Amino acid sequence: MTGSGQGRDPQGIGRFDVPQQSPALDAEPARRNGHRPAADLAPTPTPADEVDTATSDEVDTTTSDEVDTTASGEPVSLDGDRAADGTPGGTAPAVPDRPRDQWDRRVAGGLAFLRRRLSGEYEVDEFGFDPDLTDAVFHPLLRLLYRDWFRTEVSGVEHVPVDGPALVVGNHSGTVALDALILSAALHDKHPARRYLRLLGADLVFRMPVVSEIARKTGGTVACNPDAERLLGGGDLVGVFPEGFKGIGKLYADRYKLQRFGRGGFVSAALRTGTPIVPVAIVGGEEIYPMLADIKPLARLLKLPYFPVTPTFPLLGPLGMVPLPSKWLIEFCPPIPTAHLTDSADDPLVVFNLADQVRETIQQTLHTLLERRPDPFGP
Amino acid sequence: MTPGSTSGAPGVVVVTGVSRYLGAHVAARLAADPRIERVIGVDAPEAGAEFSDLLDRVERIRVDAGSLGGLLADLDVDAVVHLALVSAPDPQHGGRSGMKEQNVIGTMQLLAACQRAPRLRKLVVRSSTAAYGVSFRDPAVFTEETEPREVPRGGFGRDILDVEGYVRGFRRRRSDVTATVLRFAPFIGSTADTTLTRYFAQPFVPTVFGRDPRLQFLHFDDALEVLHRSIVEDHPGTYNVAGPGVLSLSQAIRRAGRVAVPVLEPGLSGAAALARSMGFGRYGLDQVDLFVHGRVVDTTRLEQEYGFTPRSTAEAFDDFIRAHHGGVVVTRSQLAAAEQLVLDGIRQVRAAVRERTS
Numbered sequence: 001m002t003g004s005g006q007g008r009d010p011q012g013i014g015r016f017d018v019p020q021q022s023p024a025l026d027a028e029p030a031r032r033n034g035h036r037p038a039a040d041l042a043p044t045p046t047p048a049d050e051v052d053t054a055t056s057d058e059v060d061t062t063t064s065d066e067v068d069t070t071a072s073g074e075p076v077s078l079d080g081d082r083a084a085d086g087t088p089g090g091t092a093p094a095v096p097d098r099p100r101d102q103w104d105r106r107v108a109g110g111l112a113f114l115r116r117r118l119s120g121e122y123e124v125d126e127f128g129f130d131p132d133l134t135d136a137v138f139h140p141l142l143r144l145l146y147r148d149w150f151r152t153e154v155s156g157v158e159h160v161p162v163d164g165p166a167l168v169v170g171n172h173s174g175t176v177a178l179d180a181l182i183l184s185a186a187l188h189d190k191h192p193a194r195r196y197l198r199l200l201g202a203d204l205v206f207r208m209p210v211v212s213e214i215a216r217k218t219g220g221t222v223a224c225n226p227d228a229e230r231l232l233g234g235g236d237l238v239g240v241f242p243e244g245f246k247g248i249g250k251l252y253a254d255r256y257k258l259q260r261f262g263r264g265g266f267v268s269a270a271l272r273t274g275t276p277i278v279p280v281a282i283v284g285g286e287e288i289y290p291m292l293a294d295i296k297p298l299a300r301l302l303k304l305p306y307f308p309v310t311p312t313f314p315l316l317g318p319l320g321m322v323p324l325p326s327k328w329l330i331e332f333c334p335p336i337p338t339a340h341l342t343d344s345a346d347d348p349l350v351v352f353n354l355a356d357q358v359r360e361t362i363q364q365t366l367h368t369l370l371e372r373r374p375d376p377f378g379p
Numbered sequence: 380m381t382p383g384s385t386s387g388a389p390g391v392v393v394v395t396g397v398s399r400y401l402g403a404h405v406a407a408r409l410a411a412d413p414r415i416e417r418v419i420g421v422d423a424p425e426a427g428a429e430f431s432d433l434l435d436r437v438e439r440i441r442v443d444a445g446s447l448g449g450l451l452a453d454l455d456v457d458a459v460v461h462l463a464l465v466s467a468p469d470p471q472h473g474g475r476s477g478m479k480e481q482n483v484i485g486t487m488q489l490l491a492a493c494q495r496a497p498r499l500r501k502l503v504v505r506s507s508t509a510a511y512g513v514s515f516r517d518p519a520v521f522t523e524e525t526e527p528r529e530v531p532r533g534g535f536g537r538d539i540l541d542v543e544g545y546v547r548g549f550r551r552r553r554s555d556v557t558a559t560v561l562r563f564a565p566f567i568g569s570t571a572d573t574t575l576t577r578y579f580a581q582p583f584v585p586t587v588f589g590r591d592p593r594l595q596f597l598h599f600d601d602a603l604e605v606l607h608r609s610i611v612e613d614h615p616g617t618y619n620v621a622g623p624g625v626l627s628l629s630q631a632i633r634r635a636g637r638v639a640v641p642v643l644e645p646g647l648s649g650a651a652a653l654a655r656s657m658g659f660g661r662y663g664l665d666q667v668d669l670f671v672h673g674r675v676v677d678t679t680r681l682e683q684e685y686g687f688t689p690r691s692t693a694e695a696f697d698d699f700i701r702a703h704h705g706g707v708v709v710t711r712s713q714l715a716a717a718e719q720l721v722l723d724g725i726r727q728v729r730a731a732v733r734e735r736t737s
Binding site for chain 2: 103104107108111112114115117118119120121122124125126127128130203206207208209210211212213216217221222224226227230
């Protein structure tokens, strides 16, 4: 505490002069005056949640720092601080409501969230998407993962429309479909309109208990044309990985080689609704669980599409489930308009050509991103 | 057909299944409508005398399904409302085989009789959203065009598929009859008494572990309204009838102030089978499948054709909660009080700590 106070002193000398001049009676705003430059100095994060955490930490440290410095410096100003702090505590009933106290707000917010959950007072859409739970639980967890563990850099967010439908098509990788979750959380945080990405998942996902529940609550649904068209028709942002299990279940030797794009069902869904397609290239997912081999008999036994062997799994058991901290780059490419092709949704030639165009765009972007990232585990 | 047109109000209406809750209420409501001259309630001979206070303006005829044919022709019937479907096996009425007899054979015989009724202009058949079956590859929202991907495991779902098949055949043979099939979501409301309302009325509610199905309910009064409109107006075709919006099962249980008890799915299926074979409890595979997969339907077609929107699933469920507050374990006000208590506690502790450190 004192250490950080001393560390900040060089910049702080100037601003601590200010409260000394003004009488101690309104110490509360003076303290805020002192705090404001510190908030400006805080690192760059733009999304609201990040700002929230950053400032709340700052407030707490600066307030206690200030008490420390004033205590050691001027006893007069300390008394003033006390008085200012004490008066509301004395007049207010039992517990003062401190609207400026970040921790108080967070505790109250957390409790209100718990109460909402326990009494069922939240909304779920017809696909089972629960924004309340996604914002409060899943995205903060994913944020830790993509920001701190994978050090993800996102570019080209401006290519994702601010409103209206769009179909985001990405490359799939990483043995476990973590890239889809990372993409949705990162897009939600970086996009100016904080849009949710509605993921389309294989039916295997919806066969599994617990997993299916989480998938629906975070906005996912079964990859089928009726659902895709319904979401796009409702103006949602839909995320799809046409490679499917071929993409995530490929060996490490085949990393960043796009697999076949199936029958191009995603293209016909976009064509039927006239939705632009936004290709997205994701680099980093291939290294999190490098799959060295696939034990096919075991996979058949467990009715899974593949059974992965990575350097750490199944050798280290549950520890092998920890993803390796690779460096991630996500780039959204310029949207491909489809509004003029609405009539050709059933024309296989148009569908395949468009699917190829999307595939080529993603593959080339992958190559450029890989050049930008020479070391997979770099900073 | 414009919504709300009344040109097609029929003179003589036959309602089947009036000894049951839905049938009795529909018949009473139609009898109270001055546009309809006669309402005849048809029952199986062994049916009890429940709801007779509701049915004082309804002529009741007890006849077995086989001799319906002559009856419909003799009475110059204009419209038939077929509601005599059983959604869960009732051990007092022959269990599953009695249920199938009533649902499938009963519908077959009724439709055969309808086919031979010369004046018949209108047929309204109660169906269920169970007609969509359950599958993991199902789309999230069913429209009327969605075909079931797998035949349901539960008896009621299979019966419904059969019933709808017979109605399709009837439509082909009597294209002059306006046939309306109404696929109802599970009924709920302050007075309705169904398998599902009994389920939610328990203080501890079993659910399937790791599944949180999306559910839709239909308020019982809205079901009556849609059935009534189907008789006095002309709405040929198949319609989903459900309250717009969705509640997840866990959410519904919490809103009702009940406590969910997750059970592993094989255990629940086994328990359901055991309970059925021992003759108590009316939960079957229909319910287990619903609680694994959930079921949500699109009601756009109903809203456009009928010009009527049922109250939302959440409102219908609220109405049910208000009427069944007996088994509540935790109420919303208790939760709110607990929240305030904990918040005050934390504030006090923090204030005390602040006092001591400053």
